[in-house]
Amino acid sequence: MDFSLSEDQIIFKKSAIEFAEKALNKGVKEREKNREFNQEGWEKCAEFGVHGLSMPEKYGGLGMDIMTCVATMEGLGYACRDSGLLFAINSHIWTCESPILKFGSDYQKDKYLPGLCNGSLKGGHAMTEPDSGSDAFSMKCKAEKRGDRYIINGAKMFITNAPIADLLLVFAVTDPTKGFAGISAFIVEKGFPGFSVGKPLDMMGLKSSPIGEVVLQDCEVPEENLLGKEGSGAAIFNSEMEWERSCLFATHVGAMGKDLEECIRYVNDRRQFGNPIGKYQAVSHKIAEMLVRLELSRLVLYKVAWLKSQGKRAPIESAIAKLFVSESYVENCMEALQIHGAYGYSTEMDFEKNLRDSIAGKIYSGTSEIQKNIIATMLGL
Amino acid sequence: MSIINNIEKYVLAEIVGVLGKKTIDPDEDLLEQGIIDSLGLMKLITFMEETFSMKILDEEIIPENFQSLNSMASLVKLQSQA
Numbered sequence: 001m002d003f004s005l006s007e008d009q010i011i012f013k014k015s016a017i018e019f020a021e022k023a024l025n026k027g028v029k030e031r032e033k034n035r036e037f038n039q040e041g042w043e044k045c046a047e048f049g050v051h052g053l054s055m056p057e058k059y060g061g062l063g064m065d066i067m068t069c070v071a072t073m074e075g076l077g078y079a080c081r082d083s084g085l086l087f088a089i090n091s092h093i094w095t096c097e098s099p100i101l102k103f104g105s106d107y108q109k110d111k112y113l114p115g116l117c118n119g120s121l122k123g124g125h126a127m128t129e130p131d132s133g134s135d136a137f138s139m140k141c142k143a144e145k146r147g148d149r150y151i152i153n154g155a156k157m158f159i160t161n162a163p164i165a166d167l168l169l170v171f172a173v174t175d176p177t178k179g180f181a182g183i184s185a186f187i188v189e190k191g192f193p194g195f196s197v198g199k200p201l202d203m204m205g206l207k208s209s210p211i212g213e214v215v216l217q218d219c220e221v222p223e224e225n226l227l228g229k230e231g232s233g234a235a236i237f238n239s240e241m242e243w244e245r246s247c248l249f250a251t252h253v254g255a256m257g258k259d260l261e262e263c264i265r266y267v268n269d270r271r272q273f274g275n276p277i278g279k280y281q282a283v284s285h286k287i288a289e290m291l292v293r294l295e296l297s298r299l300v301l302y303k304v305a306w307l308k309s310q311g312k313r314a315p316i317e318s319a320i321a322k323l324f325v326s327e328s329y330v331e332n333c334m335e336a337l338q339i340h341g342a343y344g345y346s347t348e349m350d351f352e353k354n355l356r357d358s359i360a361g362k363i364y365s366g367t368s369e370i371q372k373n374i375i376a377t378m379l380g381l
Numbered sequence: 382m383s384i385i386n387n388i389e390k391y392v393l394a395e396i397v398g399v400l401g402k403k404t405i406d407p408d409e410d411l412l413e414q415g416i417i418d419s420l421g422l423m424k425l426i427t428f429m430e431e432t433f434s435m436k437i438l439d440e441e442i443i444p445e446n447f448q449s450l451n452s453m454a455s456l457v458k459l460q461s462q463a
């Protein structure tokens with residue numbers, strides 16, 4: 001096991017940091033206030049190559065290995081203050097683009113991947129429904145084969161990118177007798193008859209990332225848009241989640257690194273009772289604990305990336321990584337805010353926003369409780 | 382031990398243990414009966430990969446390959462012939 005980054009990976013990570021600092025942070029406060037998506041930032045990221053990091057060059061991607069993807073995402077998480085934008089991009093990559101590459105037909109790859117890589121198309125995936133979240137495979141959304149098309153009926157809830165997406169991977173039941181094995185995935189374009197999206201939902205954080213409801217009413221999907229075979233929906237979903245749980249959460253590791261640096265600077269500068277507050281053990285121990293969580297988060301994430309780079313399955317490891325990184329990020333955000341006192345609580349600084357954004361990580365990609373269930377089940381409990 | 386017996390033993394011990402089931406018919410539809418759920422399948426795949434020194438691709442995780450002991454055994458045999 002060697003988790004150290006190569007020289008090229010370090011250079012790429014640094015260039016991602018420089019790029020994000022220069023190109024992605026302008027107007028971030030305003031966008032947050034207005035719940036506005038950063039279209040310009042999206043395009044700049046696509047130009048930089050973020051959207052196609054792991055995609056083959058023939059589709060316009062950079063063909064990078066997973067460790068480079070993780071390092072790049074960590075760099076972006078460190079330097080980009082618009083976590084909503086990073087969340088939107090990661091959902092696009094790991095829950096739409098990647099599964100099309102992995103499970104798609106040549107027709108699907110040729111049709112969709114170039115646009116997804118160059119950012120002219122936006123994607124996401126629609127699994128959650130009003131009545132099924134953690135128990136995702138108990139979904140009601142149905143797809144019925146009629147001639148050369150599928151007719152999909154159902155509603156999807158809390159779908160990242162839905163209000164801006166050109167296509168979504170929609171999961172629906174094709175064989176109700178088979179439970180989770182009767183679920184299939186479809187590439188649904190926004191212009192397909194019967195497809196509609198509700199207004200963006202107002203969430204606690206990630207305000208610049210549009211999230212919405214999707215309604216499929218007799219939605220007509222050509223049979224060539226079935227992704228993989230009928231019944232492979234659960235496998236597609238599980239595979240997506242393993243990737244998302246390592247790569248998306250790398251942005252959190254980056255953000256934790258940035259927050260920690262700011263906290264160290266602050267506790268050295270801020271004086272109370274005649275001393276820098278960092279001289280008080282109650283404060284310095286918080287910093288020490290923040291570093292412990294950051295280092296362990298990075299380690300567990302790199303381990304998953306390393307396993308995936310070896311072509312290995314990592315159901316337990318990716319659940320551990322998702323659980324540990326998301327919980328650690330929330331704890332570090334809480335401590336960063338506390339260390340900055342009222343300044344931390346004020347919207348002038350980013351700490352309260354970071355905290356609100358971080359909490360979502362305990363819910364999406366499977367809640368913390370569900371990650372524990374996965375770990376326990378895999379242990380035979 | 383045959384491939385089928387090996388998988389049957391694992392499914393009975395690790396996946397349907399609480400249901401008190403003693404045997405599984407080789408053609409019994411384990412998906413339709415809800416005997417194997419999605420996490421159970423994940424465990425089973427790990428078991429099959431380790432026991433039969435095989436690599437199951439995500440694309441191969443479809444009902445045809447996992448609905449019964451017979452279909453799982455066919456997948457193992459197909460891979461060992463390849």
Ligand SMILES: Cc1cc2nc3c(=O)[nH]c(=O)nc-3n(C[C@H](O)[C@H](O)[C@H](O)COP(=O)(O)OP(=O)(O)OC[C@H]3O[C@@H](n4cnc5c(N)ncnc54)[C@H](O)[C@@H]3O)c2cc1C
Pocket residue numbers: 091124125126127128132133134135157158159160161203206211360363364365366367368369370373
């Ligand atoms: C910011 C954000 C973006 C999202 N983006 C998407 C998206 O793009 N596509 C998509 O399909 N979905 C998306 N979701 C939805 C997300 O996947 C679900 O919110 C998540 O799976 C949990 O489902 P739920 O909210 O319905 O909670 P529920 O499943 O109703 O759970 C409620 C609570 O009960 C707990 N719980 C439930 N079952 C168990 C159990 N068996 N054991 C222990 N505890 C349990 C949960 O952990 C949770 O604390 C997004 C959510 C958020 C917050």
